[in-house]
Amino acid sequence: MVRVPARLAESPTMPASETPAGSAHAKAILIGEHAAVYGHPAIALPITPLRTVAEVHRSPGPLRLNSAGRSLAVSELPGRFASVGVAATTALEFFGLPPADLEIAVRSGIPPQAGLGASAAAANAIVEAVRSYAGLALDEADRFELVQAAERVAHGNPSGIDAYAARALEPFLFAAGVASPLPLGAPVRFVVADTGVRASTDEAVTGVRQLVDTDPDHGSALLARLGELTREAAGNLEHGRLSDFGKRLSIAQEILTELGVGHPAIDRLVTAAESAGAAGAKLTGAGRGGCVIAVTGDADQAQQVQTAMTAAGAVAVWIVTAGAT
Numbered sequence: 192m193v194r195v196p197a198r199l200a201e202s203p204t205m206p207a208s209e210t211p212a213g214s215a216h217a218k219a220i221l222i223g224e225h226a227a228v229y230g231h232p233a234i235a236l237p238i239t240p241l242r243t244v245a246e247v248h249r250s251p252g253p254l255r256l257n258s259a260g261r262s263l264a265v266s267e268l269p270g271r272f273a274s275v276g277v278a279a280t281t282a283l284e285f286f287g288l289p290p291a292d293l294e295i296a297v298r299s300g301i302p303p304q305a306g307l308g309a310s311a312a313a314a315n316a317i318v319e320a321v322r323s324y325a326g327l328a329l330d331e332a333d334r335f336e337l338v339q340a341a342e343r344v345a346h347g348n349p350s351g352i353d354a355y356a357a358r359a360l361e362p363f364l365f366a367a368g369v370a371s372p373l374p375l376g377a378p379v380r381f382v383v384a385d386t387g388v389r390a391s392t393d394e395a396v397t398g399v400r401q402l403v404d405t406d407p408d409h410g411s412a413l414l415a416r417l418g419e420l421t422r423e424a425a426g427n428l429e430h431g432r433l434s435d436f437g438k439r440l441s442i443a444q445e446i447l448t449e450l451g452v453g454h455p456a457i458d459r460l461v462t463a464a465e466s467a468g469a470a471g472a473k474l475t476g477a478g479r480g481g482c483v484i485a486v487t488g489d490a491d492q493a494q495q496v497q498t499a500m501t502a503a504g505a506v507a508v509w510i511v512t513a514g515a516t
């Protein structure tokens with residue numbers, strides 16, 4: 192079950208017609224972000240109601256992208272859309288199609304630069320729309336690589352967790368490029384709250400890289416500790432030990448802050464969630480802004496945490512339940 196605020200409730204739906212189209216969804220990283228870039232494990236949760244849809248239409252001239260009603264030639268795209276352009280051109284090239292006489296329309300229901308995997312969802316949706324237009328099959332390994340080509344433009348050095356999560360339907364553990372399903376011993380309610388602060392994943396990942404390069408022993412120890420916490424957190428989830436799981440999330444938040452990806456707006460939402468009874472809370476995704484994820488107990492407590500995070504300045508809040516209810 193996911194509750195979304197009214198203004199985001201209208202996530203785009205797939206067109207009913209024969210228009211070649213693709214769609215993918217948001218994700219939240221529960222624990223292990225940044226460490227995942229260095230081969231340590233991380234856990235991700237798909238957020239399927241927040242979606243991006245792409246459609247391919249015939250249109251004479253150079254390849255164009257249309258977002259929010261604005262159509263631009265791929266060569267004229269501003270930097271923040273560069274990865275989406277790469278998704279389109281790389282997918283067309285893969286299927287032997289020229290980058291011309293087409294317009295790809297992208298409608299996103301995922302807030303950008305908020306740690307929810309908007310760029311990977313857009314790339315996945317575009318790759319699937321182009322595949323559908325080409326009328327050819329695409330195996331999962333090739334699909335993943337096409338999305339990763341776009342993610343390299345958005346992230347610099349993506350672990351691949353976002354590319355995978357945008358199509359996954361269940362929580363999973365991701366380690367060194369391999370995803371395994373993570374069965375939950377008990378249902379878990381998460382509250383995901385957006386600080387409203389927009390931050391670049393590329394810059395956050397580069398910042399962590401600089402810290403590791405400057406002080407390799409300390410930096411590597413912090414990342415290894417995140418990896419260890421993630422493995423322990425996976426065990427907690429499998430056995431339904433939500434209080435222990437929450438504590439590990441809060442410890443991870445301290446380490447992420449030490450890695451330089453915190454923000455005062457994140458701290459405000461984490462404190463609000465914990466004061467309202469959450470078992471733990473931390474940033475999710477690249478940090479320096481974006482979203483905070485909190486672990487809660489029953490529906491009433493989730494509601495209280497949602498109210499507290501809204502009062503502390505969250506601009507949007509979603510309650511996401513994973514596992515059987």
Ligand code: PMV
Nearest residue numbers: 224225306308349350476477
């Ligand atoms: O903020 P997002 O949704 O782009 O997530 C990035 C996750 C990182 O671990 C920081 C980077 C990666 O590629 O794993």
